């Protein structure tokens with residue numbers, strides 16, 4: 001099982017989604033910024049490092065929004081998604097095909113990594129609750 005950490009970065013009522021590079025596994029699908037936890041790192045350290053590498057920013061992390069386990073044909077991932085915000089720096093597209101800030105209501109317009117489906121469903125449900 002591969003430990004993956006990702007960030008649900010909020011700016012007002014929008015959150016950041018990132019399109020995976022074409023040459024990587026699950027290429028061109030959308031995901032949350034993040035990546036694999038390396039040996040000797042805590043989850044938070046790994047996620048701060050990944051956000052610097054991918055986005056050029058320092059993030060401030062809050063509580064875990066959700067965690068999921070998903071079995072792909074190549075790997076099984078344990079994905080832990082943290083709430084967070086950009087603490088400092090200017091967002092740069094350093095590794096992804098594209099970056100986009102979206103409202104939860106825009107989720108159906110994007111094709112995400114299958115492991116993220118349950119997370120996106122919960123985001124949509126929470127958004128509907130706040131609108132009710």
Ligand SMILES: Nc1nc2c([nH]c(=O)n2[C@H]2C[C@H](O)[C@@H](COP(=O)(O)OP(=O)(O)OP(=O)(O)O)O2)c(=O)[nH]1
Pocket residue numbers: 004005006024025026030031032033034035036037075077079113114115116
């Ligand atoms: N970052 C991230 N990865 C995700 C998400 N959903 C999902 O299934 N994944 C999968 C895609 C990849 O198979 C794996 C993360 O690996 P990665 O390739 O992005 O990680 P990395 O940057 O550390 O990769 P590497 O080049 O060192 O292999 O988790 C998500 O929302 N965010």
